[in-house]
Amino acid sequence: MSNPRSSLMIEPSIEPCCPPLTERPYRAEEAEVAARMFKALGNPVRLRLFSAVASHEGGEACVCDISDVGVSPPTVSHHLKSLKEAGLLASERRGTWVYYRVEPSVLAAMGQLLTAEART
Numbered sequence: 001m002s003n004p005r006s007s008l009m010i011e012p013s014i015e016p017c018c019p020p021l022t023e024r025p026y027r028a029e030e031a032e033v034a035a036r037m038f039k040a041l042g043n044p045v046r047l048r049l050f051s052a053v054a055s056h057e058g059g060e061a062c063v064c065d066i067s068d069v070g071v072s073p074p075t076v077s078h079h080l081k082s083l084k085e086a087g088l089l090a091s092e093r094r095g096t097w098v099y100y101r102v103e104p105s106v107l108a109a110m111g112q113l114l115t116a117e118a119r120t
Helices: 028-041 044-055 073-085 104-114
Strands: 060-062 090-094 097-101
Touching: 028 044, 028 073, 044 060, 044 073, 073 090, 073 097
Parallel strands: none
Antiparallel strands: 060 097, 090 097
Protein backbone atom coordinates (compact mmCIF):
# COMPACT_ATOMS: atom_id res chain seq x y z
CA MET A 1 0.00 0.00 0.00
CA SER A 2 1.44 3.35 -0.95
CA ASN A 3 1.57 6.26 1.45
CA PRO A 4 0.04 9.29 -0.32
CA ARG A 5 1.68 12.59 0.54
CA SER A 6 -0.53 15.39 1.72
CA SER A 7 -0.83 18.35 -0.60
CA LEU A 8 -0.58 20.57 2.48
CA MET A 9 3.15 19.88 2.79
CA ILE A 10 4.33 23.36 1.99
CA GLU A 11 7.86 24.15 0.94
CA PRO A 12 9.18 27.60 1.84
CA SER A 13 9.12 28.72 -1.80
CA ILE A 14 5.58 27.49 -2.51
CA GLU A 15 2.44 29.53 -1.93
CA PRO A 16 0.08 28.36 0.82
CA CYS A 17 -2.66 25.93 -0.15
CA CYS A 18 -5.57 28.24 0.34
CA PRO A 19 -6.39 31.95 0.39
CA PRO A 20 -7.56 33.66 3.58
CA LEU A 21 -11.12 32.70 4.49
CA THR A 22 -12.26 36.27 3.91
CA GLU A 23 -10.88 36.54 0.38
CA ARG A 24 -13.37 34.35 -1.49
CA PRO A 25 -15.27 31.09 -1.09
CA TYR A 26 -13.01 28.02 -1.19
CA ARG A 27 -12.96 25.64 -4.11
CA ALA A 28 -13.59 22.00 -3.18
CA GLU A 29 -9.88 21.05 -3.30
CA GLU A 30 -8.86 23.99 -1.10
CA ALA A 31 -11.54 23.14 1.45
CA GLU A 32 -10.39 19.52 1.61
CA VAL A 33 -6.76 20.50 2.25
CA ALA A 34 -7.67 23.03 4.93
CA ALA A 35 -10.13 20.61 6.55
CA ARG A 36 -7.41 17.91 6.83
CA MET A 37 -5.18 20.37 8.61
CA PHE A 38 -7.85 21.56 11.03
CA LYS A 39 -9.14 18.03 11.61
CA ALA A 40 -5.64 16.95 12.64
CA LEU A 41 -5.48 19.86 15.10
CA GLY A 42 -9.02 19.19 16.35
CA ASN A 43 -7.80 16.58 18.83
CA PRO A 44 -6.48 18.01 22.14
CA VAL A 45 -3.54 15.58 22.32
CA ARG A 46 -2.48 16.35 18.74
CA LEU A 47 -2.82 20.08 19.38
CA ARG A 48 -0.62 19.75 22.48
CA LEU A 49 1.98 17.76 20.53
CA PHE A 50 1.94 20.26 17.66
CA SER A 51 2.31 23.13 20.10
CA ALA A 52 5.16 21.35 21.91
CA VAL A 53 7.05 20.91 18.65
CA ALA A 54 6.32 24.43 17.38
CA SER A 55 7.42 26.08 20.62
CA HIS A 56 10.41 23.84 21.35
CA GLU A 57 13.81 25.51 21.47
CA GLY A 58 15.55 25.30 18.12
CA GLY A 59 12.32 24.68 16.24
CA GLU A 60 12.42 20.91 16.50
CA ALA A 61 11.79 18.37 19.22
CA CYS A 62 12.77 14.80 19.89
CA VAL A 63 9.80 12.57 20.52
CA CYS A 64 11.44 11.79 23.88
CA ASP A 65 11.05 15.47 24.88
CA ILE A 66 7.37 15.89 24.00
CA SER A 67 5.75 12.54 24.82
CA ASP A 68 4.48 13.53 28.28
CA VAL A 69 0.93 14.39 27.20
CA GLY A 70 -0.99 11.88 29.32
CA VAL A 71 -1.27 9.05 26.80
CA SER A 72 0.79 5.92 26.12
CA PRO A 73 3.86 6.03 23.84
CA PRO A 74 2.07 4.12 21.05
CA THR A 75 -0.76 6.67 21.18
CA VAL A 76 1.76 9.53 20.99
CA SER A 77 3.24 7.86 17.90
CA HIS A 78 -0.23 7.53 16.36
CA HIS A 79 -0.99 11.22 16.91
CA LEU A 80 2.40 12.34 15.57
CA LYS A 81 1.79 10.20 12.49
CA SER A 82 -1.60 11.90 12.00
CA LEU A 83 0.01 15.34 12.22
CA LYS A 84 2.70 14.28 9.76
CA GLU A 85 0.14 12.84 7.30
CA ALA A 86 -1.81 16.11 7.47
CA GLY A 87 1.36 17.90 6.39
CA LEU A 88 1.77 19.77 9.66
CA LEU A 89 4.99 18.09 10.83
CA ALA A 90 8.15 16.85 9.19
CA SER A 91 10.35 14.23 10.85
CA GLU A 92 13.87 12.90 10.77
CA ARG A 93 15.24 9.77 12.42
CA ARG A 94 18.53 10.23 14.28
CA GLY A 95 19.75 7.01 15.80
CA THR A 96 16.92 5.56 17.86
CA TRP A 97 14.97 8.83 18.18
CA VAL A 98 12.73 10.71 15.78
CA TYR A 99 12.87 14.50 15.70
CA TYR A 100 9.88 16.53 14.57
CA ARG A 101 9.68 20.06 13.26
CA VAL A 102 7.04 22.45 12.02
CA GLU A 103 8.08 24.12 8.82
CA PRO A 104 7.82 27.92 9.14
CA SER A 105 5.78 27.99 5.94
CA VAL A 106 3.13 25.75 7.54
CA LEU A 107 2.67 28.20 10.41
CA ALA A 108 2.57 31.08 7.96
CA ALA A 109 -0.05 29.30 5.83
CA MET A 110 -2.19 28.55 8.89
CA GLY A 111 -1.98 32.17 9.97
CA GLN A 112 -2.87 33.38 6.49
CA LEU A 113 -5.99 31.21 6.41
CA LEU A 114 -7.36 32.94 9.49
CA THR A 115 -6.15 36.46 8.84
CA ALA A 116 -8.65 39.01 7.65
CA GLU A 117 -7.18 42.00 5.87
CA ALA A 118 -8.76 45.33 6.60
CA ARG A 119 -11.25 46.31 3.91
CA THR A 120 -11.77 49.93 3.02
